[in-house]
Amino acid sequence: MHEVKVGVIGFGTVGAGVVRLLLQNRAVIEKRLGFPLTLAKVADLDVTTDRGIQVPASLLTTDAGEVIEDPDIPLVVELIGGLEPARTFTLQALGKGKGVVTANKALLAHHWQELCGASQEGGGRLGFEASVGGGIPVIRALREGLVANRIESIHGIINGTSNYILTRMSEEGLDFETALRRAQEMGYAEADPGLDIDGGDAAHKLAILASLAFDTCVPLEKIYTEGISGISLIDLEIARELGYVVKLLAVAKAGGERVEARVHPTMIPKGHLLATVGDVFNAIYIRGDAVGPTLLYGLGAGSLPTASAVVADLVEMARSIRTGGGPSPFRITLEEERPIVPMEEVRCPCYIRFMSPDRPGILAAISGVLARHEISIASVIQRGREAGSAVPIVMMTHSAREASVRAALDEIAGRQVVTAPPVCIRVEESGEESSE
Amino acid sequence: MHEVKVGVIGFGTVGAGVVRLLLQNRAVIEKRLGFPLTLAKVADLDVTTDRGIQVPASLLTTDAGEVIEDPDIPLVVELIGGLEPARTFTLQALGKGKGVVTANKALLAHHWQELCGASQEGGGRLGFEASVGGGIPVIRALREGLVANRIESIHGIINGTSNYILTRMSEEGLDFETALRRAQEMGYAEADPGLDIDGGDAAHKLAILASLAFDTCVPLEKIYTEGISGISLIDLEIARELGYVVKLLAVAKAGGERVEARVHPTMIPKGHLLATVGDVFNAIYIRGDAVGPTLLYGLGAGSLPTASAVVADLVEMARSIRTGGGPSPFRITLEEERPIVPMEEVRCPCYIRFMSPDRPGILAAISGVLARHEISIASVIQRGREAGSAVPIVMMTHSAREASVRAALDEIAGRQVVTAPPVCIRVEESGEESSE
Numbered sequence: 063m064h065e066v067k068v069g070v071i072g073f074g075t076v077g078a079g080v081v082r083l084l085l086q087n088r089a090v091i092e093k094r095l096g097f098p099l100t101l102a103k104v105a106d107l108d109v110t111t112d113r114g115i116q117v118p119a120s121l122l123t124t125d126a127g128e129v130i131e132d133p134d135i136p137l138v139v140e141l142i143g144g145l146e147p148a149r150t151f152t153l154q155a156l157g158k159g160k161g162v163v164t165a166n167k168a169l170l171a172h173h174w175q176e177l178c179g180a181s182q183e184g185g186g187r188l189g190f191e192a193s194v195g196g197g198i199p200v201i202r203a204l205r206e207g208l209v210a211n212r213i214e215s216i217h218g219i220i221n222g223t224s225n226y227i228l229t230r231m232s233e234e235g236l237d238f239e240t241a242l243r244r245a246q247e248m249g250y251a252e253a254d255p256g257l258d259i260d261g262g263d264a265a266h267k268l269a270i271l272a273s274l275a276f277d278t279c280v281p282l283e284k285i286y287t288e289g290i291s292g293i294s295l296i297d298l299e300i301a302r303e304l305g306y307v308v309k310l311l312a313v314a315k316a317g318g319e320r321v322e323a324r325v326h327p328t329m330i331p332k333g334h335l336l337a338t339v340g341d342v343f344n345a346i347y348i349r350g351d352a353v354g355p356t357l358l359y360g361l362g363a364g365s366l367p368t369a370s371a372v373v374a375d376l377v378e379m380a381r382s383i384r385t386g387g388g389p390s391p392f393r394i395t396l397e398e399e400r401p402i403v404p405m406e407e408v409r410c411p412c413y414i415r416f417m418s419p420d421r422p423g424i425l426a427a428i429s430g431v432l433a434r435h436e437i438s439i440a441s442v443i444q445r446g447r448e449a450g451s452a453v454p455i456v457m458m459t460h461s462a463r464e465a466s467v468r469a470a471l472d473e474i475a476g477r478q479v480v481t482a483p484p485v486c487i488r489v490e491e492s493g494e495e496s497s498e
Numbered sequence: 499m500h501e502v503k504v505g506v507i508g509f510g511t512v513g514a515g516v517v518r519l520l521l522q523n524r525a526v527i528e529k530r531l532g533f534p535l536t537l538a539k540v541a542d543l544d545v546t547t548d549r550g551i552q553v554p555a556s557l558l559t560t561d562a563g564e565v566i567e568d569p570d571i572p573l574v575v576e577l578i579g580g581l582e583p584a585r586t587f588t589l590q591a592l593g594k595g596k597g598v599v600t601a602n603k604a605l606l607a608h609h610w611q612e613l614c615g616a617s618q619e620g621g622g623r624l625g626f627e628a629s630v631g632g633g634i635p636v637i638r639a640l641r642e643g644l645v646a647n648r649i650e651s652i653h654g655i656i657n658g659t660s661n662y663i664l665t666r667m668s669e670e671g672l673d674f675e676t677a678l679r680r681a682q683e684m685g686y687a688e689a690d691p692g693l694d695i696d697g698g699d700a701a702h703k704l705a706i707l708a709s710l711a712f713d714t715c716v717p718l719e720k721i722y723t724e725g726i727s728g729i730s731l732i733d734l735e736i737a738r739e740l741g742y743v744v745k746l747l748a749v750a751k752a753g754g755e756r757v758e759a760r761v762h763p764t765m766i767p768k769g770h771l772l773a774t775v776g777d778v779f780n781a782i783y784i785r786g787d788a789v790g791p792t793l794l795y796g797l798g799a800g801s802l803p804t805a806s807a808v809v810a811d812l813v814e815m816a817r818s819i820r821t822g823g824g825p826s827p828f829r830i831t832l833e834e835e836r837p838i839v840p841m842e843e844v845r846c847p848c849y850i851r852f853m854s855p856d857r858p859g860i861l862a863a864i865s866g867v868l869a870r871h872e873i874s875i876a877s878v879i880q881r882g883r884e885a886g887s888a889v890p891i892v893m894m895t896h897s898a899r900e901a902s903v904r905a906a907l908d909e910i911a912g913r914q915v916v917t918a919p920p921v922c923i924r925v926e927e928s929g930e931e932s933s934e
Contacts, residue, residue, distance in 0.1 A: 079788075083646055083788050087646055087647070087787070087788070090713065091645070091646060093713055093829065093831070094641075094645055094713065094828050094829055095645075095829065191643070196789075197644075197786075197789035197790065197792065198643075198789075198792060199635075199638070199639050199643025199644065202635070202638060202639075202642055202643045203635050203638075203643075205530075206635070206638055206642075206813070206814060207627070207634075207635025207807070207810050208633075208635065208806065208810070209527070209530055209531075209809070209810050209813045210519055210523055210527060210805070210809035210810055210813065211523070212523060212526055277526065277529055277530065335771075335774060335795065338771060338774055345793075350633075350806065351523070351802075352515075352519050352523070352633065352802040352803065352805055352806040352809075353632075353634075353796060353797065353802070353803050353806040353807075354633065354797045354800075354802075354803055355796065355797070356633065356795060356796035356797075357781075357793070357794070358792070358793070359771065359792060359794075359795070360789060360790065360791065360792035360793065361789065361790045361792075364790075366787075366788040366789070366790075367788065367789050367790055369646070369788055370646050370647055370786065370788040371643070371789075373646035373788075374642060374643050374644070374645050377642070377645045377646065378642060381827075391817075393529065393530055393531065393532045395529070
């Protein structure tokens with residue numbers, strides 16, 4: 063049977079992984095597919111750097127147009143990253159009826175409606191399994207494996223860099239800066255770790271997951287996003303004493319017609335499966351009305367894991383081309399059909415740590431403010447006292463409205479009862495039972 | 499757009515779940531699919547028992563032929579269980595070019611080549627996501643999400659009943675009989691728990707997973723299968739002291755051209771993700787050459803979780819019908835292209851417990867026999883002594899050949915150095931790194 067040709071635009075880390083995988087596993091892919099999936103062209107501005115892979119010089123080009131314009135290449139892989147020219151290339155290829163596979167979560171999150179619209183209305187197809195969770199087939203799970211479910215909630219560890227940093231802080235007692243440097247030394251974090259550390263990357267991915275899961279466009283700008291740079295060792299230690307671990311979680315929930323979507327450091331019970339997901343691993347915990355709780359786990363980044371997802375999309379599209387079927391994927395709802403709950407209205411239990419002078423009346427003052435804001439306290443932990451220095455007072459609250467917590471903390475911060483701004487970490491536990 | 503009609507044969511627990519799900523989530527399925535998936539007929543010998551679902555009487559029939567023969571019903575769900583008439587019905591429907599969805603792992607394991615052959619050579623299609631891991635989309639992971647990978651190994655907890663029993667024994671100190679009774683009371687085990695307890699059900703599922711993963715037919719009768727009824731509390735306790743838990747694991751590995759496939763109680767390090775999978779939950783740990791380690795977790799049985807997988811297959815087939823594409827799935831290799839390693843040649847580290855009279859020379863005698871069979875001992879634990887009674891001697895071996903272990907244990911059992919047959923539990927740890 064005739065081959066189907068693939069052109070790759072972007073010969074960086076993931077691009078090299080895709081090229082390697084197409085060459086190295088060519089035989090097994092052909093066996094499963096019934097015909098060859100052939101690498102026909104690799105475009106990059108830099109075609110001279112040695113990527114450690116033997117690619118015939120005739121396949122290399124510095125002109126992306128040679129991939130996009132070639133009528134013999136029906137499948138295009140976009141791996142250049144960034145918003146432009148990735149967006150233009152993707153739209154051009156879709157416009158020609160090609161299948162486009164991308165790992166570019168920023169592009170998808172910023173131009174979701176435009177890109178998904180172009181693939182659904184035009185003759186092309188857009189594959190983005192690689193955009194969330196690296197090689198973990200989570201997009202397929204939402205579009206296919208769990209397609210019969212109303213998705214109730216998603217809890218994801220979907221940024222490997224921040225998970226690595228929090229794991230090293232928690233397990234080795236490294237402070238944030240040291241753990242970040244270690245991540246950079248290990249190649250897990252960029253020189254500029256911005257989007258990983260500040261939650262932006264996880265928010266890109268959550269926009270994609272939540273939009274699929276809840277059949278409504280969840281716009282990136284409506285996802286509340288808070289990173290991990292404010293997490294201190296003392297909070298990780300107290301969390302452990304209380305039976306929790308702290309993870310950067312991407313959380314999305316369907317409540318009636320509305321949808322919650324947020325990214326922030328989160329305390330989860332140490333018995334929860336997500337609590338055991340360490341270092342650069344990713345995991346997505348999805349609850350559906352029929353399937354119940356499920357979890358998918360694996361490497362969320364890296365050259366070959368990400369390539370595994372890219373080639374999976376290519377195989378699916380190649381099959382569709384060969385069998386003559388038109389584009390037939392999950393129909394993505396492009397409109398914002400369901401309102402996003404403003405963060406102020408979200409309710410969570412909270413861990414709140416105050417640093418206070420060790421004198422009488424402090425606890426009464428703090429708890430009085432919380433009570434006036436209708437924040438109910440589940441437990442209080444006051445730690446050992448050293449003469450003259452501030453002591454931590456930790457309160458675990460029952461489920462409280464975000465706006466009330468913020469107002470209460472602002473009020474407390476403005477008084478003489480704390481020596482530093484209070485720290486608040488949201489807690490997730492309700493309804494997410496442990497595996498044991 | 500026109501609907502696609504579904505007929506269900508078998509209105510038992512899973513059948514009722516499928517009917518419920520098709521009715522209850524009809525709107526969301528239609529939204530994602532672009533057209534309705536309509537329940538057209540439900541066949542069962544018993545159509546009078548109340549299943550708690552409103553099904554119009556006109557849809558009910560006692561004649562499976564009304565589903566199989568109806569040219570307006572292109573999709574058939576087989577949920578009657580057992581080998582016949584399930585096999586005949588499935589072949590008849592495939593022969594008419596229909597899509598058939600089944601949760602029947604026994605049927606698939608016993609008639610793999612015939613059924614997959616009929617679906618690949620004829621015009622029909624066979625879907626069996628529900629046959630392994632309930633609602634966990636593991637078949638899709640192997641056929642699609644991980645299709646670009648050479649699969650290196652599979653470690654699965656794929657029988658919920660035995661996992662429940664082992665979890666309750668381990669956590670509550672129940673003995674096997676009590677834990678089994680509890681499982682029966684909870685509805686997790688049948689009155690005749692045979693296939694769950696003796697590993698047969700897990701072997702059925704492993705035959706399916708391994709055949710897909712390794713692109714070769716792995717015949718059921720070549721899978722070494724050992725159940726959990728020989729597991730004693732003392733072994734679970736010692737395992738915990740040594741940092742292990744005991745699970746009924748389905749293990750499959752590719753080593754060169756050959757394939758290993760076996761089901762038996764297995765000690766795994768307590769830091770491994772699979773060790774945290776408790777009660778009736780299932781999980782499948784899959785290692786691919788590109789993706790690295792992945793895990794899929796969820797409920798492996800139950801009416802709605804299994805229905806979730808059945809309807810996922812129906813949705814996929816309905817799409818294929820609508821877009822005019824022919825059958826286009828993963829090509830299954832029907833022949834035994836790769837030899838199965840005979841169990842005698844498999845190498846594992848082992849936990850071996852001897853009950854011995856407490857007198858001098860026993861350890862020397864036992865270790866002498868092991869040495870002659872080239873079994874190298876990694877550590878020895880001898881537990882507290884009570885005058886007159888037998889004491890446990892536990893040896894952890896380095897990786898040893900199964901045939902050697904059996905010969906050594908037979909030789910030791912024939913001597914006066916043990917008061918009961920030695921207990922041997924295989925250990926899995928090499929190369930399966932913890933998530934932390």
